[in-house]
Amino acid sequence: MVNQSLKANSVTVEFVGLRALDNVSLTLNRREILGLIGPNGSGKTTLINVLTGQVKPVSGTVTCDGEDISALLPRERALRGILRSFQTVRLFSNLTVEENIEVAAIAKGSSRRAAGRIVDRLLEEFSLGAYRAELASSLNYGDERRVEIARALAAEPKYLLLDEPAAGMNEDESATLMQVLARLPQERDLGIIIIDHDMPLIMRLCHRLQAIAQGKTIGEGGVDEVRRLPAVIEAYLGADAVESEDHA
Amino acid sequence: MAVYVQFLIDVLSLGSLYALMALGLVIVYGILKLVNFAYGELIMVAGYSLFLLGGTPLPWLVMAAIAVLMAIGAGIATEYAAFRPVRSKSVTAVLITSFAFSTLLQNAALLFISPRARTVPLPDIFSDTVVLGGATIPLRNILTIVAAAIMLAIFSFIMKKTVLGLAMRAAATKFTMARMLGIPANLVITSAFALSGLLAGVVSLFWLGRIGSVVPGIGLEPLLVAFIATVIGGMRSLQGAVVGGFLLALIVTTFNYSLPPELLKFRDAFTFSLVILILLWRPDGLIKGPATGQRT
Numbered sequence: 282m283v284n285q286s287l288k289a290n291s292v293t294v295e296f297v298g299l300r301a302l303d304n305v306s307l308t309l310n311r312r313e314i315l316g317l318i319g320p321n322g323s324g325k326t327t328l329i330n331v332l333t334g335q336v337k338p339v340s341g342t343v344t345c346d347g348e349d350i351s352a353l354l355p356r357e358r359a360l361r362g363i364l365r366s367f368q369t370v371r372l373f374s375n376l377t378v379e380e381n382i383e384v385a386a387i388a389k390g391s392s393r394r395a396a397g398r399i400v401d402r403l404l405e406e407f408s409l410g411a412y413r414a415e416l417a418s419s420l421n422y423g424d425e426r427r428v429e430i431a432r433a434l435a436a437e438p439k440y441l442l443l444d445e446p447a448a449g450m451n452e453d454e455s456a457t458l459m460q461v462l463a464r465l466p467q468e469r470d471l472g473i474i475i476i477d478h479d480m481p482l483i484m485r486l487c488h489r490l491q492a493i494a495q496g497k498t499i500g501e502g503g504v505d506e507v508r509r510l511p512a513v514i515e516a517y518l519g520a521d522a523v524e525s526e527d528h529a
Numbered sequence: 530m531a532v533y534v535q536f537l538i539d540v541l542s543l544g545s546l547y548a549l550m551a552l553g554l555v556i557v558y559g560i561l562k563l564v565n566f567a568y569g570e571l572i573m574v575a576g577y578s579l580f581l582l583g584g585t586p587l588p589w590l591v592m593a594a595i596a597v598l599m600a601i602g603a604g605i606a607t608e609y610a611a612f613r614p615v616r617s618k619s620v621t622a623v624l625i626t627s628f629a630f631s632t633l634l635q636n637a638a639l640l641f642i643s644p645r646a647r648t649v650p651l652p653d654i655f656s657d658t659v660v661l662g663g664a665t666i667p668l669r670n671i672l673t674i675v676a677a678a679i680m681l682a683i684f685s686f687i688m689k690k691t692v693l694g695l696a697m698r699a700a701a702t703k704f705t706m707a708r709m710l711g712i713p714a715n716l717v718i719t720s721a722f723a724l725s726g727l728l729a730g731v732v733s734l735f736w737l738g739r740i741g742s743v744v745p746g747i748g749l750e751p752l753l754v755a756f757i758a759t760v761i762g763g764m765r766s767l768q769g770a771v772v773g774g775f776l777l778a779l780i781v782t783t784f785n786y787s788l789p790p791e792l793l794k795f796r797d798a799f800t801f802s803l804v805i806l807i808l809l810w811r812p813d814g815l816i817k818g819p820a821t822g823q824r825t
Binding site: 333335355356359360364365371372373374375376380381383384385387388389390393432436 | 692695696698699701702703706707708709710711712713714
């Protein structure tokens, strides 16, 4: 079907005295994983905030499956299937793991019984069954991350925006998480944006990349293509690296 | 023996009222991180409802039920009048609007009813006594304890087992995140105010049972008590509110029993000194709730 995508169209965001995003566009299709890369402070998280409605752009629009959703509140966008995770884990710490996931399913409009089934499935899919009745505050960091993603999935998203989902995880944990994430787009007809600094991980997982530096898109396209762009290398490693790459 | 039984019943019955009162305050605070200073007026509204119904031939239980419904209605009205319009603005704004709503209700009672105390209808059973372990106990105190136990059970069921309770607990930990998942914030907040009205309404029946009449300023003491109980128990925890309520009742009752008559008029000074000591020892209250961050 056409138009099955989440789009930011020529978005500009200004904070006091700072242009955080300058005329940036982004397209996330269903069934794909888009990697959003760029140095710290380049505007990646701000772009996610624009898509979820937490930050209002001074110009530009956001469309979801062809419809302009620029005026919608974060909550309304969540109900339309745009869910996110945060750089810092934001679980409901005084709820159990099970309840954390259940509450998201119910908020989306599932009945209690349907929510129960969703919880069971996600607990199994993310190997969280053992922690079912534990309080979220008692989990270690890697488990918290997995609960957070399971919680977002319980709301049956069409677009899932993950802000550094593997941050703080060890090698094994992040490898396991990647295996789960890689399957999701096809299984759930889902589009995923991942922000991460772990380039090998990003390159294995993503179908496309978009690179941002100083609030501007400096490259987008296939993974190998974007990685070799001089502007991308320069933004990450400085201008010298580009020269040495050219000579090589 | 008799004196111990009496002491125990006194602590438990007073503690029941304090605990329910504190719970009603903390359920709103937990979600909004704002103290509802018009909370005491819910007791007043229930009190005047009882007074106005006093002339009707209705059975007392029906009057009581209507009074509790009025308190729930007043709780919801507080949210609409004082909180919703300014909720996202600033803490100070809500502080002032909730004080304003409290003053408005008190003055309405002054103007339309009377500044003088008005007797409320009470059931005969409230003035009966029973003999327990050699002590003569007002039956009212036993009923207070039973009612509080039932209310706590209902409250705990709602919070733990229902969808609404789940949503309220989620919103109390991370309000923004709950909203971002699609939890209807307004519904959760209105429900919290309604529950707080229910608790205050039930408390009012027994509170009025102790003093027998209602005045416009009746809400001040219960508000103060609820506030102190939540501060001792921990503002962020529902269990803390209950523990704080019973602890405050224990402190007050102990002073009532042990202070010599000439010092009894300074009881509150002793109570507050002890409260200060408790807070020096545990600044966050006895039970620490979940660490919560942002308000809106």
